[in-house]
Amino acid sequence: MHPSILRNIVAALLFGTVLFCLVTIHSAATERRVLRADAMELGHITYGLFDPTEWKVIISSILEKKVNEFELTDESREQVRLRLTDLLNGLLTEVEQVMQDRNKQKGFGGLVKNVMMDVLVDVDDIRSGIPRYVELMLDYATDPRNKQEMQCFILDRMNDLGKRTDGLVDRTLYDAVLAKYKVADRGEGLALLRARSMELEASERRYLLMLLLPGLGLFALAATSPPLQRVPLIATLVAAVAMLVSGLLLPMIDIEASIAEFSLVLIGEPVSFTDQVLFHQSKSILEVVRVLLMDGGFALSVVAVLVFSFSVLIPVSKMSLSLIALLRDREPSGRVARFLVHHAGKWSMADVMVVAIFMAFIGFNGVVNSQLGDLESYATSIHVLTTNNSSLEVGFYLFTGYCMLGLGCAVLLKRTFGSLVPSKA
Numbered sequence: 101m102h103p104s105i106l107r108n109i110v111a112a113l114l115f116g117t118v119l120f121c122l123v124t125i126h127s128a129a130t131e132r133r134v135l136r137a138d139a140m141e142l143g144h145i146t147y148g149l150f151d152p153t154e155w156k157v158i159i160s161s162i163l164e165k166k167v168n169e170f171e172l173t174d175e176s177r178e179q180v181r182l183r184l185t186d187l188l189n190g191l192l193t194e195v196e197q198v199m200q201d202r203n204k205q206k207g208f209g210g211l212v213k214n215v216m217m218d219v220l221v222d223v224d225d226i227r228s229g230i231p232r233y234v235e236l237m238l239d240y241a242t243d244p245r246n247k248q249e250m251q252c253f254i255l256d257r258m259n260d261l262g263k264r265t266d267g268l269v270d271r272t273l274y275d276a277v278l279a280k281y282k283v284a285d286r287g288e289g290l291a292l293l294r295a296r297s298m299e300l301e302a303s304e305r306r307y308l309l310m311l312l313l314p315g316l317g318l319f320a321l322a323a324t325s326p327p328l329q330r331v332p333l334i335a336t337l338v339a340a341v342a343m344l345v346s347g348l349l350l351p352m353i354d355i356e357a358s359i360a361e362f363s364l365v366l367i368g369e370p371v372s373f374t375d376q377v378l379f380h381q382s383k384s385i386l387e388v389v390r391v392l393l394m395d396g397g398f399a400l401s402v403v404a405v406l407v408f409s410f411s412v413l414i415p416v417s418k419m420s421l422s423l424i425a426l427l428r429d430r431e432p433s434g435r436v437a438r439f440l441v442h443h444a445g446k447w448s449m450a451d452v453m454v455v456a457i458f459m460a461f462i463g464f465n466g467v468v469n470s471q472l473g474d475l476e477s478y479a480t481s482i483h484v485l486t487t488n489n490s491s492l493e494v495g496f497y498l499f500t501g502y503c504m505l506g507l508g509c510a511v512l513l514k515r516t517f518g519s520l521v522p523s524k525a
Contacts, residue, residue: 121308
């Protein structure tokens with residue numbers, strides 16, 4: 101078999117492998133992004149730490165437990181006896197004083213009533229019977245039947261108060277996620293989503309590593325092929341464009357700040373919230389450009405246009421015109437086309453974009469860590485464990501792969517264009 105035909109066959113196989121890896125990565129990343137978004141919805145702090153309904157359930161269960169566990173021991177019985185004695189003495193003194201004050205305001209008739217009350221009602225005798233009344237009350241409270249009735253009464257009152265306490269949290273999206281995955285509660289849903297996300301993330305990494313071999317193989321094949329044999333170079337250019345498109349469509353940075361554990365002791369009982377998401381954002385370059393154009397002012401719109409032009413439009417135009425020139429076996433005609441093919445590399449800032457994204461990730465990571473650290477330091481009697489789950493996503497690595505492959509293709513294009521027939525203006 102002729103060497104050129106063999107090179108073309110190898111180039112086609114390597115190119116097919118690149119496309120297969122990219123399609124698999126794109127599919128896994130897209131599905132994982134949906135799963136992450138649903139997991140963030142289930143784990144958002146709005147439905148946990150900031151949800152009044154959750155606190156109502158927690159406080160009600162604690163109070164119910166305390167009521168059911170209430171027992172009058174010898175020590176507590178003595179404390180209750182002293183408190184009840186003081187309470188009844190105070191009430192008796194207050195009643196006596198109120199009646200005397202009211203009678204004094206009624207003139208002579210009131211004076212007569214006070215004299216009659218002093219004669220007929222012996223307050224000191226009533227006061228001497230307070231210890232006996234207290235014992236009767238304690239005996240009533242410790243009777244098992246009466247205790248159960250009082251517990252039921254208190255719990256009923258608590259339930260009535262609980263029904264009148266409700267938050268304004270809209271759980272439409274939360275309930276939709278639970279129904280979507282057919283899970284009963286938040287814990288089951290998060291476990292299911294995270295397990296599947298980990299599987300997809302492992303698949304992404306595996307195919308990213310697999311993508312290195314055919315990508316490097318295509319470039320090596322194009323570099324070692326004669327200038328007139330352009331199929332390996334064309335396959336390499338198309339592979340670079342495919343990496344660029346995938347890198348633009350998939351998220352590059354995933355920013356997430358969450359509270360791993362929030363715990364405190366309430367009325368002697370531990371209360372804990374776990375996996376409370378504070379903030380989560382994950383967007384691709386094209387999504388960022390769209391957001392800047394739609395939601396930003398004039399300055400942000402200018403930034404969006406510049407980012408799109410220098411990092412998307414110019415690289416795609418250069419690659420497309422280079423492919424057309426290679427397929428036509430002649431250099432492009434027209435000043436704009438020649439400029440884009442021969443000189444646009446100086447204006448393409450895709451490599452600068454990679455550095456900027458990496459620096460932005462480091463900056464965001466530092467800011468998130470700083471803010472979460474402040475949150476932990478502010479909590480003194482409350483245990484707060486925060487986590488920063490920010491990471492570089494697959495879009496960043498594909499975009500970086502395009503930049504590296506594009507730089508290599510630029511060198512090969514200069515060599516190849518020297519052998520092409522110049523186009524007539």
